[in-house]
Amino acid sequence: MTPSPPAPTTLTDLEERAAEAARARAYGDDALIVCDRLVRIFSTDGVEVQALQGLDLLVREGELTALVGASGSGKSTLLNILAGLDTPSAGRATVAGYDLLAMNAASRLRYRRETVGFIWQRTSRNLLPYLTAAQNVALPMRLRRGGVGSRRRQRERARELLDLLGLAEARDRHPAQLSGGEQQRVAVAVALANHPSVVLADEPTGELDTATAEQVFAALRRANAELGTTIVVVTHDQGVSEQVSRTVSIRDGRTSTETLRRTEPDAGGGESRVSREYTTIDRSGRLQLPPEFTEPLAIRDRVRLELRPQHIEVHPDDEH
Numbered sequence: 001m002t003p004s005p006p007a008p009t010t011l012t013d014l015e016e017r018a019a020e021a022a023r024a025r026a027y028g029d030d031a032l033i034v035c036d037r038l039v040r041i042f043s044t045d046g047v048e049v050q051a052l053q054g055l056d057l058l059v060r061e062g063e064l065t066a067l068v069g070a071s072g073s074g075k076s077t078l079l080n081i082l083a084g085l086d087t088p089s090a091g092r093a094t095v096a097g098y099d100l101l102a103m104n105a106a107s108r109l110r111y112r113r114e115t116v117g118f119i120w121q122r123t124s125r126n127l128l129p130y131l132t133a134a135q136n137v138a139l140p141m142r143l144r145r146g147g148v149g150s151r152r153r154q155r156e157r158a159r160e161l162l163d164l165l166g167l168a169e170a171r172d173r174h175p176a177q178l179s180g181g182e183q184q185r186v187a188v189a190v191a192l193a194n195h196p197s198v199v200l201a202d203e204p205t206g207e208l209d210t211a212t213a214e215q216v217f218a219a220l221r222r223a224n225a226e227l228g229t230t231i232v233v234v235t236h237d238q239g240v241s242e243q244v245s246r247t248v249s250i251r252d253g254r255t256s257t258e259t260l261r262r263t264e265p266d267a268g269g270g271e272s273r274v275s276r277e278y279t280t281i282d283r284s285g286r287l288q289l290p291p292e293f294t295e296p297l298a299i300r301d302r303v304r305l306e307l308r309p310q311h312i313e314v315h316p317d318d319e320h
Ligand SMILES: Nc1ncnc2c1ncn2[C@@H]1O[C@H](COP(=O)(O)OP(=O)(O)OP(=O)(O)O)[C@@H](O)[C@H]1O
Pocket: 042, 043, 044, 049, 050, 051, 069, 070, 071, 072, 073, 074, 075, 076, 077, 078
């Protein structure tokens, strides 16, 4: 039997199509970082690894976001893409208006020098050993297209940034004369040198003890609060992730849950920190249920949903 021809397009169909297109346009319109169904596949020796499997993430201007997740979940892959160091296999990724899938070599270089600042975990990777702290901070300004301001202005900005991060004493010292924590704080100043839209940090406190890690993280928080810089930091450190207002957790190459924290007045007239955990719904409406919820109820292949006026109920499959 031949299939019947498609029904004629009605006005309602057209209106629905227009509304759907408008919804699609709206995704991430107000965000500085937009990852939309991002995929990154690595092929080595004929074996494919799907490091990112359709990851959705929005980060708004001025946010300080921590990314957490098990080893191999895709955090570094995501950060490298956002830094312009790697290119996604599919999906959409934009940062401050740059389309990360469609940049040519020249705009990629400009993006990396002017739009993002990056801090690596290994302290030795962030700074040039033969330059002083102040010279390290001034270097990105000199490398920027046309340079930013006069040499004098560059030196002034380097000094201002080092002062802001509590490193006035370290100005004329070389990295070898600085502690690991001080080096990472200088690296924060280097990342901020060119007024980037976003600073990305991959485990910046991974090599440090807890007290020193706290100082480095305080420097990132200060940059966020006082300069308004949007910051995305990958961390394994529970203590660090609890200090940010938003923690996004990545599982198997997708965002899975999110914790939002804020300070609220409490009954005793003081203030207390309130945190709330959310599960991410992806662009196709898929929801990942965390094992803490599924395992106690022996939820496996399917669930029954019921729509209530203010919420949705998820029931275990009661057919078995
Ligand atoms: N260049 C590469 N070539 C092949 N596979 C890679 C490459 N980079 C990452 N992978 C794989 O992609 C997956 C995600 O890796 P990624 O480094 O992003 O994870 P991660 O969450 O940052 O882990 P960790 O916390 O251990 O740093 C892993 O399975 C990893 O082995």
